[in-house]
Structure formats: C-alpha cells, structure tokens
Amino acid sequence: MQFDDKVPIYYQIKKYLYKEIIIEHLNPGDKLPAVRQLAVDLTVNVNTIQRAISELVEEGIIVTQRGKGNFVTTDMEKLFALKRHVVEEQIEVMYNNLTALQVSPDEVLEYLTTYIGQRKEQDNG
Amino acid sequence: MQFDDKVPIYYQIKKYLYKEIIIEHLNPGDKLPAVRQLAVDLTVNVNTIQRAISELVEEGIIVTQRGKGNFVTTDMEKLFALKRHVVEEQIEVMYNNLTALQVSPDEVLEYLTTYIGQRKEQDNG
DNA sequence: ACTAGTGTATTAGTTTACTATTACACTATA
DNA sequence: TATAGTGTAATAGTAAACTAATACACTAGT
Missing domain, CATH: 1.10.10.10 (Winged helix-like DNA-binding domain superfamily/Winged helix DNA-binding domain)
Known part of the structure; x- marks a missing residue:
C-alpha cells in the first residue's frame, strides 16, 4: 500500500x-x-x-x-453513522477550506459541477 | 496559530x-x-x-x-495558477475520496447541495 | 563606520512515529 | 496436552519534524 x-x-x-x-x-x-x-x-x-x-x-x-x-x-447503527460521518467530513473539510479562500457556496457548487463534467469527458475519452 | x-x-x-x-x-x-x-x-x-x-x-x-x-x-501568471491549483486540489481530493467510497458523481453533488443548504440554515439561524 | 533589520546556516537536543524483535496470553483443534 | 493461530505488550533502535541558540551575511539608513 x-x-x-x-x-x-x-x-x-x-x-x-x-x-x-x-x-x-x-x-x-x-x-x-x-x-x-x-x-x-x-x-x-x-x-x-x-x-x-x-x-x-x-x-x-x-x-x-x-x-x-x-x-x-x-451494530448497524454504528456502521450507518460511520458512513454518514466519513462522507460528511469530506464535504465539510473541502467546503471549509474553500470558504477560507473566499470562495462562495455557489462558486463551490459551480467548481464541482465543472470538475465532474471534465472528469466525465476524460473518463470516457 | x-x-x-x-x-x-x-x-x-x-x-x-x-x-x-x-x-x-x-x-x-x-x-x-x-x-x-x-x-x-x-x-x-x-x-x-x-x-x-x-x-x-x-x-x-x-x-x-x-x-x-x-x-x-x-508574476500574475504564477498567482492565477496558484489559486486555480489550490481550489482544484480541494475539489479533487474530496471527489477522489468519495469516489473510493463508491459515492457516485451525482451523489457527491447531492451531498454538497444538501450540506450547503444546512449550512445556510445554521448560519442564518 | 556603525547599527538595526533582514535572510541563512549550523549544531545540539527533544519528541513522535515507525520498525524490529521477542515474549506472553488466549482459543480451538488434532 | 501439544500445537497453530490469534491478539497484546515491552524493549530498543532509527528517522523526521521541531525547537533552541548562536553565528554569519547582506542591505539600508544614520
């Protein structure tokens, strides 16, 4: 690894x-x-x-x-909570870091949308 | 700090x-x-x-x-590139980590949208 | 020339993560 | 009861990041 x-x-x-x-x-x-x-x-x-x-x-x-x-x-509760927590943490860290760079929420969404669009092109091309 | x-x-x-x-x-x-x-x-x-x-x-x-x-x-080129790079890196890391968790691109967008919605409520409330 | 403000380099010592090795304790099975 | 497979613990050594302290080198203003 x-x-x-x-x-x-x-x-x-x-x-x-x-x-x-x-x-x-x-x-x-x-x-x-x-x-x-x-x-x-x-x-x-x-x-x-x-x-x-x-x-x-x-x-x-x-x-x-x-x-x-x-x-x-x-304990399924624990496992559901784990996934929720791990996923949310990823979003949260990214959002906080970009907000600290004075990127607005709308811009964050925009950047992500653009990024996903590019990835789709790349991954297909 | x-x-x-x-x-x-x-x-x-x-x-x-x-x-x-x-x-x-x-x-x-x-x-x-x-x-x-x-x-x-x-x-x-x-x-x-x-x-x-x-x-x-x-x-x-x-x-x-x-x-x-x-x-x-x-060197303004360097500075623009810096911002581009730092912002993209944030998005990319988050996206790759969530993809590794088998979260689809659409779900990533959905999670982010939900998260921003919640933040807006909190930050206003 | 002197001095204050700046970056740079070196040396020594501390802490933390990691590795390596060995020994111990519990479980299941032949 | 012997043995193989498991987790656990302890000791010693290494490497990297960080701190502390000191000295050096360059720049600008007095």
Missing part, C-alpha cells in the same frame, strides 16, 4: 479500514485478516496495524475477541 | 501562506513579515518558517531579496 508521507501511517490505515467497511469489502460480523497478515499486506509493522485497530475498537467499529481475531461490529 | 498534529507544521504554514496570498491579504510585490516576526506570530521556530518559505521560493510564489526580506511574486 502507498502512503502519504505527510500523514501518520497508522492514521491512513484507519481510514483504509473505514473504507473497506463502508464499501462492504468487510461486512458486519466479518473477521478481519490477522494483524500479522495485515502487516504483510500493507507492508508495515504489526505495531502500526495494532495502533490503527485499537482506535477502531475504541470507536466501537471493530470488536476484538482475544485468541480469535478482530471482527467488524454488528 | 492552531495546528493539526497529523500534518507537519511547516506544511500547514505553507498552506496558510497560500491562503494569505489568494485572499489578497498579501498582494503581488508585498513584503512578508520578517521570518522572526512570523515565527512569533505563528508561535513556531524560525527554522520552521524558513522551511515553509523556502518551498514557496522554489515554487516561484515568493521571491527573496537577501538583507531586505521576502516578497510576493509580481
């Missing part, structure tokens, strides 16, 4: 696991790969994996069963 | 200076505060300021006149 050297790796792994859960590569109740396996897959140290996972456990997204493994929670 | 401890300070200062230039708190040809003054204002070390500024110099956004100070470039 490729990491942005401006952000701690454990934090990027956290976001990666969020993603895997949100897009249902990992479903409620699923067992995660073993920490040692994840360490190999993502080419980082076990401790780094551990740090990411322990934060997800604190947040109630992942549940640990000692000796068995780590599992995605079956 | 308040920093996000997940991102290097020098990098956040870079972004801060981008902002100051884009919103025309600093205009073409303007002299920046002295590095020692900036260090006090932003409550960081001079070396950290220096690191941020030296990257802006490499990018041609800031021009150093030794013994005099650091100045915003008068």
Whole structure:
C-alpha cells in the first residue's frame, strides 16, 4: 500500500479500514485478516496495524475477541453513522477550506459541477 | 496559530501562506513579515518558517531579496495558477475520496447541495 | 563606520512515529 | 496436552519534524 508521507501511517490505515467497511469489502460480523497478515499486506509493522485497530475498537467499529481475531461490529447503527460521518467530513473539510479562500457556496457548487463534467469527458475519452 | 498534529507544521504554514496570498491579504510585490516576526506570530521556530518559505521560493510564489526580506511574486501568471491549483486540489481530493467510497458523481453533488443548504440554515439561524 | 533589520546556516537536543524483535496470553483443534 | 493461530505488550533502535541558540551575511539608513 502507498502512503502519504505527510500523514501518520497508522492514521491512513484507519481510514483504509473505514473504507473497506463502508464499501462492504468487510461486512458486519466479518473477521478481519490477522494483524500479522495485515502487516504483510500493507507492508508495515504489526505495531502500526495494532495502533490503527485499537482506535477502531475504541470507536466501537471493530470488536476484538482475544485468541480469535478482530471482527467488524454488528451494530448497524454504528456502521450507518460511520458512513454518514466519513462522507460528511469530506464535504465539510473541502467546503471549509474553500470558504477560507473566499470562495462562495455557489462558486463551490459551480467548481464541482465543472470538475465532474471534465472528469466525465476524460473518463470516457 | 492552531495546528493539526497529523500534518507537519511547516506544511500547514505553507498552506496558510497560500491562503494569505489568494485572499489578497498579501498582494503581488508585498513584503512578508520578517521570518522572526512570523515565527512569533505563528508561535513556531524560525527554522520552521524558513522551511515553509523556502518551498514557496522554489515554487516561484515568493521571491527573496537577501538583507531586505521576502516578497510576493509580481508574476500574475504564477498567482492565477496558484489559486486555480489550490481550489482544484480541494475539489479533487474530496471527489477522489468519495469516489473510493463508491459515492457516485451525482451523489457527491447531492451531498454538497444538501450540506450547503444546512449550512445556510445554521448560519442564518 | 556603525547599527538595526533582514535572510541563512549550523549544531545540539527533544519528541513522535515507525520498525524490529521477542515474549506472553488466549482459543480451538488434532 | 501439544500445537497453530490469534491478539497484546515491552524493549530498543532509527528517522523526521521541531525547537533552541548562536553565528554569519547582506542591505539600508544614520
């Protein structure tokens, strides 16, 4: 896995696991790969994996069963809230940053519309 | 100034200076505060300021006149490109992250529209 | 010439994230 | 009960960012 050297790796792994859960590569109740396996897959140290996972456990997204493994929670409330939160955060950060640059809400919408239009052209062409 | 401890300070200062230039708190040809003054204002070390500024110099956004100070470039092309780039980057990052979460372009637009609607209510209420 | 204001460079020390390694504890199964 | 698979913890070492302090070099005004 490729990491942005401006952000701690454990934090990027956290976001990666969020993603895997949100897009249902990992479903409620699923067992995660073993920490040692994840360490190999993502080419980082076990401790780094551990740090990411322990934060997800604190947040109630992942549940640990000692000796068995780590599992995605079956608490659907938590999972819905996770997706809502992650998506909203993306929008919010972008909106706040652009607003700080004195871009108006209408302009933000305009920029996004234009951007999507360009992407559609590119992705088709 | 308040920093996000997940991102290097020098990098956040870079972004801060981008902002100051884009919103025309600093205009073409303007002299920046002295590095020692900036260090006090932003409550960081001079070396950290220096690191941020030296990257802006490499990018041609800031021009150093030794013994005099650091100045915003008068190359308007560079400045327009800067704004274009910074704004587009915000949109792009958000779009890519949401796409990775299997949010469709139309949904991205929908989320943003809803978000802006909510903000307007809040900010008026 | 002197001095104050500026950027630049160097050195040393601290903190945090990360790695590497090893050991320990729990679970399930042959 | 032995063993393989799991999470957990602790120790030691490395690298990067940051701070602190000092010294140097250039510019402008007195």
